[in-house]
Structures are given as C-alpha cells and as structure tokens.
Amino acid sequence: MARIEFTLNREPVVYEGDAARRLIDVIRDDFGLKGTKEGCGEGECGACSVLVDRAVVPSCLFPVANVHGRHVVTIEDFRNTLRYRALERAFLEEGAVQCGFCTPGMIIAAEALLSKDPHPAAEAVVEGLAGNLCRCTGYNMIVRAILRAAKDGDGLW
Amino acid sequence: MVADRIPDTKAEALALLAAGGGPVVSGGTDLMVKRRRWGGLTPMIPDKAVYVANIAELSYVKKTGGSVEIGAETPLAVLLDHPFTPALLRAAIRETAGPGIRNTATLAGNLVNASPAADPALALHCLSASVRLESARGVRTVALSDFATGPGRTLLLPDELLTAILVPADDAWKTMFVKVGGRKADAIAKVSFAGAVKLDGGVLTAFAAAFGAVGPTILRSFAIEAKVIGLSPADVRERLTDLSAAYADVIRPIDDQRSDAHYRKTVALNLLADFIRSI
Numbered sequence: 001m002a003r004i005e006f007t008l009n010r011e012p013v014v015y016e017g018d019a020a021r022r023l024i025d026v027i028r029d030d031f032g033l034k035g036t037k038e039g040c041g042e043g044e045c046g047a048c049s050v051l052v053d054r055a056v057v058p059s060c061l062f063p064v065a066n067v068h069g070r071h072v073v074t075i076e077d078f079r080n081t082l083r084y085r086a087l088e089r090a091f092l093e094e095g096a097v098q099c100g101f102c103t104p105g106m107i108i109a110a111e112a113l114l115s116k117d118p119h120p121a122a123e124a125v126v127e128g129l130a131g132n133l134c135r136c137t138g139y140n141m142i143v144r145a146i147l148r149a150a151k152d153g154d155g156l157w
Numbered sequence: 158m159v160a161d162r163i164p165d166t167k168a169e170a171l172a173l174l175a176a177g178g179g180p181v182v183s184g185g186t187d188l189m190v191k192r193r194r195w196g197g198l199t200p201m202i203p204d205k206a207v208y209v210a211n212i213a214e215l216s217y218v219k220k221t222g223g224s225v226e227i228g229a230e231t232p233l234a235v236l237l238d239h240p241f242t243p244a245l246l247r248a249a250i251r252e253t254a255g256p257g258i259r260n261t262a263t264l265a266g267n268l269v270n271a272s273p274a275a276d277p278a279l280a281l282h283c284l285s286a287s288v289r290l291e292s293a294r295g296v297r298t299v300a301l302s303d304f305a306t307g308p309g310r311t312l313l314l315p316d317e318l319l320t321a322i323l324v325p326a327d328d329a330w331k332t333m334f335v336k337v338g339g340r341k342a343d344a345i346a347k348v349s350f351a352g353a354v355k356l357d358g359g360v361l362t363a364f365a366a367a368f369g370a371v372g373p374t375i376l377r378s379f380a381i382e383a384k385v386i387g388l389s390p391a392d393v394r395e396r397l398t399d400l401s402a403a404y405a406d407v408i409r410p411i412d413d414q415r416s417d418a419h420y421r422k423t424v425a426l427n428l429l430a431d432f433i434r435s436i
Contacts, residue, residue, distance in 0.1 A: 020182075021200075022200065046255070049257055055260040056256055058186075060189070061186045065163050066182075066185060068163050069211060130342030131254065131342055
C-alpha cells in the first residue's frame with residue numbers, strides 16, 4: 001500500500017493503494033474522469049494521453065507511483081481553457097472528429113506540441129502526433145485543424 | 158520518500174535495494190506492458206518494487222573529460238533536445254517510440270530491458286558506451302558489450318542500480334543509424350543498424366558496426382572491426398564482399414512475429430554495405 005500525493009487538474013489529491021496501478025485506471029476508476037480513453041493498453045495508440053508536468057504521456061504505461069509530487073492534467077480540466085476552445089473550433093471546422101475515440105488524446109498531444117512550438121510547420125505537427133492513432137480521419141484533417149488552431153489562436157500558446 | 162518505495166534520492170534507492178527491495182521500475186514503458194493483466198487488474202509488479210523515475214539527481218547530462226555522462230533517469234525527450242547528446246544517440250532516439258513514450262522512457266530502462274531490438278541501446282553499443290552500476294556495496298563500471306547477456310538478461314545484480322551511462326564523445330565520428338520497422342513511430346525494429354567511423358590522414362582509425370534484432374543480444378564483432386582499422390575508405394569498399402561474408406557468419410537472426418531470419422539477414426548486410434559505401 002502506497003500513499004501518493006499529486007496534483008490532479010489543479011487540485012491536490014491523495015491516492016492510497018497499489019503503487020503499480022496504471023495511471024489510466026486511477027484517473028478513470030478512482031477519480032471518475034472518463035474522458036481519458038484506453039485503446040491498445042500498450043502505448044501504441046495514444047488514446048490515453050494525459051499531461052504530466054505539461055508533457056504528453058501515455059497513461060496506460062505510467063505506474064501511478066511515478067506521478068508522486070507531479071501535476072496531471074486530463075481533458076476534463078484542459079477543456080476549461082481558451083486553448084481548448086481554439087482547438088475545439090478548429091477540429092470542428094476541419095472535420096477532424098469522426099468517431100471521436102482518439103480525440104481527447106489528439107487534443108492533449110496537440111496542446112503538448114503547441115506549448116513547445118506555437119507556430120509549427122506541418123511536418124512538426126505530424127511528428128507531434130506520431131504516437132496517436134486515428135482510424136477514421138486519415139490524419140489530414142487533424143493536422144489541418146492543429147495548424148488552424150495555431151493560426152486562429154495566435155498568442156494563446 | 159513515500160511508503161518506502163518511491164525514493165527521492167539515490168542513497169535511499171540503494172538502501173531499499175540492499176534491504177531486498179526490487180525490481181527497479183524506471184519510466185515503466187516496457188515493464189507495464191510486460192507485466193500487464195487484463196480487466197483493469199494491477200500489473201504484476203511486486204509490492205517491494207522500487208520506483209526510481211522521480212530521483213532528480215539521476216536526471217542530468219554533463220561532459221566529463223572526453224566523454225558525455227548521462228544520468229540514468231533522464232527522459233529520452235530531454236536527450237533528444239540536449240546539446241551534449243551524441244549525434245548517433247540523438248538519431249536513434251528520434252526513431253524511438255513517439256513523443257509520449259519519449260517523455261517518460263529512460264536509457265536505464267532501455268538498457269536493463271536488454272532487448273536486442275532496442276534503438277537507443279544500439280547507438281550506445283556502437284559508441285562503445287559503458288554503464289555505472291551502484292549498490293550499497295560499491296560502484297562498478299561495465300562496458301555495454303558485456304552488460305547484456307541475453308534477451309532481458311544483464312549483469313545487473315539484484316541490489317544494484319544503473320545510475321549513469323558514459324559515452325565517449327562522438328564529435329569526430331561519421332555515423333549512420335537506420336531502423337527498419339512496421340510503422341514510423343511506436344514500432345519495434347525488424348532489424349536495425351548503427352555504424353560509426355573515424356578517419357584520420359586518409360585511413361580509418363576507428364570503425365564500429367552494431368546490428369539490432371539479429372540475435373539474442375545487440376551484435377558487434379570486434380574481430381571483424383579490427384580488420385578494417387588502418388585501411389583507407391577505398392580499401393574498405395574493395396573488401397566489401399569479404400566483410401559482408403564475415404558478418405554473414407556471425408549474424409544469426411530468428412523468425413518471429415515482426416519479421417523472418419532471411420529478411421533480417423539480407424537487410425542487415427545491405428545496411429552494412431550502405432554504410433561502407435558512405436564512408
């Protein structure tokens with residue numbers, strides 16, 4: 001039994017339980033945050049992406065022990081930001097959402113990318129999304145949406 | 158320190174290992190898949206595991222003398238952007254996984270996982286890197302060529318922690334890294350190759366060729382490499398057929414779900430030929 005203190009969506013939280021549990025299970029089952037999706041469960045698809053200290057990570061590969069003292073942000077908190085609004089609008093306008101299962105992970109990966117590189121070239125967007133799979137859109141709409149968000153949301157990142 | 162198992166310092170980690178703690182969990186990106194269970198059950202990682210990813214003093218890159226020293230818990234993403242990262246290692250990390258995994262995976266994990274298909278480990282082998290292993294009993298340094306003894310098996314003892322990777326600086330080296338995989342990101346190599354050569358006065362003063370996913374461990378033949386030292390690039394190119402035959406004797410891949418032995422051997426030798434022609 002481990003006692004792990006971390007910040008979840010700007011709130012200090014305490015987790016008591018097995019240190020080896022996957023962060024995705026803790027987020028979804030213990031804290032009821034279902035926006036983070038499990039796709040492959042082995043780091044191939046990126047649907048489970050969350051931000052840990054502003055960096056995108058696959059929460060299905062992340063032992064909860066490793067979030068001790070760190071700040072986890074999930075889609076539920078990120079959606080309250082102006083950056084999210086810019087990404088949401090761009091995703092809708094470019095048709096970047098079809099079934100929607102990959103979308104929370106795509107948005108989190110896009111936030112991580114744009115916070116490092118606010119004006120990315122198309123190649124940088126493709127590289128930034130390399131760990132996220134989408135089986136509907138063929139990626140072009142998602143790449144266009146992120147380029148549009150960077151342009152329309154200029155100054156937010 | 159939390160619940161005895163998430164140390165903040167190296168000294169605390171070594172004390173936990175000395176007291177019988179372990180295994181060591183680093184970024185978790187390999188272990189959490191290997192020990193995975195279905196239906197939301199906790200991965201099969203023992204209660205006495207020691208989680209070292211948050212030990213700040215093990216995350217650094219510095220130059221010491223002629224080499225670069227990398228703290229074992231430095232995330233791959235940090236190394237990708239760091240000015241001291243040797244060029245060949247940077248090329249390998251660029252081909253490793255995707256941004257998310259690179260933010261949490263570490264060199265220590267990549268080396269202790271001891272997969273013959275690992276990308277950063279291949280570059281480090283080619284650069285003749287060594288690893289520092291520490292325990293409450295003391296410190297030892299082991300050459301990477303000796304460290305891995307088989308898939309998932311290394312010389313690391315249960316009470317030891319891999320704390321640093323020492324890489325001879327590769328500024329003067331001409332290098333090549335090629336990974337052949339099923340997908341651009343997040344793929345495990347079907348076969349991979351790293352080459353490094355140093356030229357001085359028109360002759361090769363150093364030559365290293367490392368092959369990934371063609372045997373139980375990453376492959377380097379010091380005997381074949383020695384035959385090339387002292388030759389001019391033109392001489393080496395002329396001996397390509399002999400060199401290729403020599404490597405064909407030691408490259409013994411297997412068939413598995415990612416590729417088959419025939420393909421692996423053919424591609425490995427073609428990559429060697431590409432490298433030699435590029436010198």
